[in-house]
Amino acid sequence: MDSPSPAPDRVTGTALTEQVQALADRPRPGRTPAGRLPRGHLIALAVFAAIVAVSWWHPRWPAEQALHHSLTVLALAGLLWARWRLRLSLSSFVLVLLFLTLHTVAARWIYSYVPYEQWWQALTGTVPSGGRNHFDRLVHFGYGLLLAPVLVQVWRGRGSGRGRAWLQAVQVIVSTGALYELFEWAIALSLAPDAAEAYNGQQGDPWDAQKDMALALLGAALGATAANLPQLLKSRGLRR
Template sequence: MAASSVNYQLPVLAATMLLFAASLWQSIYPDQQWLQHIPTVLALPALLWSARRRWLSNASFTCLAMMLALHIVGARWIYSNVPYDEWFRAVFGGGTREWLGWTRNHYDRLVHFAFGLLMTLPVAEAAVRYGGLSVAWGLAWAWMTVAGVSALYEVFEWAIAIIAAPDYAEQYNGQQGDWWDAQKDMALALLGSTLATLALGVGLQRQRRRTVG
């Protein structure tokens, strides 16, 4: 079981590292991209260490790798310029501007939602496995952790807005003129975590019923 975890997790990590390397090729926004990738260069060694030590299940490791992959894609275009509309048009013949009337680039919203959705399982698993919490308290801890990290990240963006030049701060933060950007980002992260918590809770309840039955 442990060997199979390593055999799965290391290739997943290798694919994520390749995506990271590809995202740096002919960088479009080199001045802003380096700051976006501070979390990336911290996360990749941590994931390697985790995979070699078999700290997390394959499901949790996949969630972390998916979250990092979404961030890598976003950092390539500093989030506000991810050309997902062009990708949709190439495949489906139409984009979100035509279908939903969107004028704002919502990729950052997707990533905040995905942060809550994908980080809940790994954090809960770590809390149960290494923190000695019950499953219920592990899920509650994961939900609160998502809330706390989301708030801290918005404070970090506020600090960037104060310290950096206005144009640079706007490009990094990606508010796109929305004064309620921070609140919406935190709300989406909490929504993602809430959905993940409910899904995991329901799944565990069904598993227990099957075991009892």
């Protein structure tokens, strides 16, 4: 009578399972191993790093510029985490870096003194109307316009529909914008009046915070709409 020998079969099955798992875990050609940024993301990050480095060439207000860039460091850490955890696409990654580029340019001249009027005159030969420096308004508008599409991608990836993702993206932009204004207020309380004015960039406008938040809201509404537009047009085309 032959005795059963299950052990060899069990060992063979275990070994086969391990081989299949090893093949699945092995990096494939054209795929980026886990924990590493794809080539496109690395190039975008390198370009941004070069822009930041150039912005530090002979800084006029090094202390204030460094204070502004404390937020840049936090934003980059959040971006890398989001890329790893949420698998941000290259387009979303670049949109975040574009906003940080606006912030970097503004930080170089502590927001209130960005010489965009001179740049415009050099390009067109015309002199724009003077008055308040509005570059900070552009950054707040860009915050909503550039980051809302990223948030739409995140919420759509988590199962939200177009309308819900639009609303969630706008809500995040408005709430974080309000938190930033509170942060600026807290910084102003800890600084001397002149230093607080230079950092906050109010330029004598008592409604500066409200206008900044309104522009961020407008940018978010436009950006979230633009992010949903391709799928909306595609779905309407399929219905016809």
